[in-house]
Amino acid sequence: MDLPTPPQQPGTSADCRPISQMLGRIGDKWTIMTITMLLKGPTRFNQLRRMIGGVSQQMLTRTLRALETDGLVSRQVYPTIPPQVEYSLTDLGRSLAEPLTQLTIWVLDNIEQVERNRADATQPS
Amino acid sequence: MDLPTPPQQPGTSADCRPISQMLGRIGDKWTIMTITMLLKGPTRFNQLRRMIGGVSQQMLTRTLRALETDGLVSRQVYPTIPPQVEYSLTDLGRSLAEPLTQLTIWVLDNIEQVERNRADATQPS
DNA sequence: CGGTATCCTTTCCGATACTG
DNA sequence: CAGTATCGGAAAGGATACCG
Numbered sequence: 001m002d003l004p005t006p007p008q009q010p011g012t013s014a015d016c017r018p019i020s021q022m023l024g025r026i027g028d029k030w031t032i033m034t035i036t037m038l039l040k041g042p043t044r045f046n047q048l049r050r051m052i053g054g055v056s057q058q059m060l061t062r063t064l065r066a067l068e069t070d071g072l073v074s075r076q077v078y079p080t081i082p083p084q085v086e087y088s089l090t091d092l093g094r095s096l097a098e099p100l101t102q103l104t105i106w107v108l109d110n111i112e113q114v115e116r117n118r119a120d121a122t123q124p125s
Numbered sequence: 126m127d128l129p130t131p132p133q134q135p136g137t138s139a140d141c142r143p144i145s146q147m148l149g150r151i152g153d154k155w156t157i158m159t160i161t162m163l164l165k166g167p168t169r170f171n172q173l174r175r176m177i178g179g180v181s182q183q184m185l186t187r188t189l190r191a192l193e194t195d196g197l198v199s200r201q202v203y204p205t206i207p208p209q210v211e212y213s214l215t216d217l218g219r220s221l222a223e224p225l226t227q228l229t230i231w232v233l234d235n236i237e238q239v240e241r242n243r244a245d246a247t248q249p250s
Numbered sequence: 251c252g253g254t255a256t257c258c259t260t261t262c263c264g265a266t267a268c269t270g
Numbered sequence: 271c272a273g274t275a276t277c278g279g280a281a282a283g284g285a286t287a288c289c290g
Contacts, residue, residue, distance in 0.1 A: 033144075
């Protein structure tokens with residue numbers, strides 16, 4: 001029941017949509033934050049939640065499930081009481097972390113400039 | 126009338142939300158595609174639209190406006206008939222393009238593996 | 251050509267309640 | 271602790287019509 005390749009003209013160049021879709025997934029802010037945090041090592045659910053900050057339990061769960069499905073994160077359950085679950089990056093996940101880290105560094109370096117530009121655009125006085 | 130810093134516990138670590146927000150913006154798939162395409166040089170609206178593929182006129186307009194507001198893209202209008210509008214990256218935009226390109230390369234290199242992982246997760250037979 | 255305005259559907263995502 | 275289930279408002283985003 002998947003979209004069987006929606007209206008795509010034969011005349012247009014290579015279909016970039018699979019790439020767009022993939023970028024939409026991994027470009028997701030929670031995904032980026034999650035992978036970045038997991039770089040520090042295996043981390044438990046609520047620990048991750050606190051590290052990221054501002055993420056709801058549902059969103060973190062959904063993000064982690066998607067990452068697990070895609071083979072970027074692995075989930076290790078320790079059947080203790082109370083239960084303990086550790087998430088960690090797979091090799092594939094670690095390979096993605098590198099470009100994501102570069103992106104985060106860019107944000108840290110340039111967020112102030114962007115916010116200034118944005119303010120100038122609002123108040124061009 | 127902006128959100129004046131929503132509920133943030135004092136006990137939590139540094140507030141990552143400005144960074145999350147910024148990542149949510151530039152991590153947007155249309156934004157990534159647009160900036161990547163503009164790396165090839167100044168490009169006209171419909172040209173860009175065709176290059177990206179699968180983007181509605183509205184979304185491309187919105188994406189370009191946002192990028193312009195943030196100072197990542199500049200817009201040059203030639204008052205010819207018919208009108209001609211060229212978009213190009215600013216220096217700031219070009220600096221962002223580098224990490225984004227790395228990300229796109231990762232996607233190209235790993236999309237097949239991810240899709241296999243995803244299929245395996247659906248059919249674990 | 252390069253938009254803007256409007257409508258409308260789909261998806262996102264937070265809040266809440268409940269579970270092993 | 272680490273979830274799952276359900277709901278509802280908000281936001282994203284496509285389709286269409288129209289304009290300079």
